Amino acid sequence: MTWQTVVAQPSGLGESPFWHPDEQMLYWIDIPGRQIHRCNVFMGTVQSWAMPSEPGSIAPACTQGQGSGLVIALRDGIYRAREWGAELQQLVRAGHDTATTRFNDGKADPRGRFWAGTMYEPRDKSVAELFSIDCRNSLAPAVERKAGGAIIANGLAWSPDASTVYWTDTPTHTTHAWDWDADSNAMANRRVFHQWPGKPAGWQFGMSGYGGRPDGAAVDVQGNYWVAMFEGARLLKLSPAGELLAEIPVPAQCPTMPCFGGDDLQTLYITTARYNRSAAELQAYPESGCVFSMRVDVPGLPVNFFED
Template sequence: MHASDLSSPTWAAITTEPNGLGESPFWHPQEQRLYWVDIPGRRIARVAVQGLQALGPVEYWPLTQEPGCIAPVQGGGLVMALRDGIYLAREWGGPLLRLVAAPYDTAKLRFNDGKCDAQGRFWAGSLYEPKDQALGTLYMLDGQGLHAMLGGDKDGVVTANGLAWSPDGRTAYWADTAAHQIRAFDFDAASGQFTNVRVFYQAAPKPTGWAWGSSTPYGGRPDGAAVDSAGCYWSAQYEGGRLLRFSPKGEVLAQVPTPAFCPTMPCFGGPDLKTLFVTTARHGRSEAELAQYPGAGCVWAMRVEVAGLNSCHFKI
């Protein structure tokens, strides 16, 4: 598929049972499986995929709390950021070991978007549910414990999202969905420190009183993201019905329509990492919207020309 073809992609449904709010997809190359979470459904899901088809039924792992994000663990298992802390499971459906308690008021905040970096550290951002203050923080878990690296009451976000790194690991991206903004940073891989913050992309704000079906134009707001091997940043535009592919300089190279109005996060997978998966949302959407987008909440996939990057594993 050439860049010009991205305006009319061929999507295939990987799942038929919708999630309430699918998020945090990653490809497990050893298992040839796609993993993701359903946040309001309080469950983790996985399915083997070949080409653009699921091999067999989706497996679900019910939880007692909302999972914000997950990542594979070196040597097997999953690390997961749940509302009240970050947990380790050495096998699918197995016992959960809490590695660290959540460092916030769990009545008002929960973990949201996150993933591992190339050094094997697990990162998870928080979401401030009242959404009237930018108190969301980006945390990093390593062998020394949990560290607040960005955000909080000084330079926080309402909804932490869009975490990703450039192929060389020198640039990090982090978005605040509520602010319609993606930020870029210089990243020091050794220390995990972020410096030289700049606005990578600023979307137009949501018009006052806007709702689905409105004649007022609205392109959505940045949700989850992934970076491809060319260093381009793919951002899901929630309520925009599209993915945006940005150059490393922040130029919009392509707008990719999605089969759900609320895409939540892309990731790359398949043996050649040229299958682009995207999770989507259904929870809280209007009947009129769902009538036009019956596949809302499902996981979708399409083929792309530029491969993605391998998922990074958590190192204990």
């Protein structure tokens, strides 16, 4: 398996990639660049859309079963755009202090709700939370707090049978799993899915002894959990039981999130970061911030659409 460079123009912090099956395009965001990008991977063309604040995550959306634009988590709330470049309509205003907290990793669930977690930027308290937003059956969005006690929300994903939800707190190097009832949206039996060793004190780029911390994730049709290890220059494949199945080196020290795409969902894409990275790291990994792809043997799950 060999990585190919899909987008050579780097993002500061690429995140939230997904493959749009109707448009046959790859979407992702640049958080500090305040941009949403989409790429026609066959033509190599990229379109960019400026946001008023940092986008933490995006998902494709549909209305009455017809694809229509995006749902977008910005610093201060969840927004709906009916088409590319359209006016942003606020669905939910953030309940957090936007001076210290913003929305981060998020996705639509298999029933069409949008989930988004928060990131507490001072990183000295575990006050980040996870919310779901349901716009399917009511005039006003139904917002539920689903979990909390984190610093930076990441790693959101669901199992193929929609019975398990995963969520990561990146600074504590911990991914949790819950039993999940898709219809009632109830979570139970919280447990540690995988715990990684912490970052050694004083560790810097070029030193040994650190494998990175869990960032964004995706799940394949066999239920394996693929997680990008930020500062670890690797992508890990974990079994549904949390066992390490494979470790794949990535051509950037800071991979951020994988997704599956292409007609057969056997092209694995991964976003990466270069924002605030050292000169030594960028010299060693000059394509940091670019989007990469490789072919894999097992297909991934298709992206879920937000429904309203």
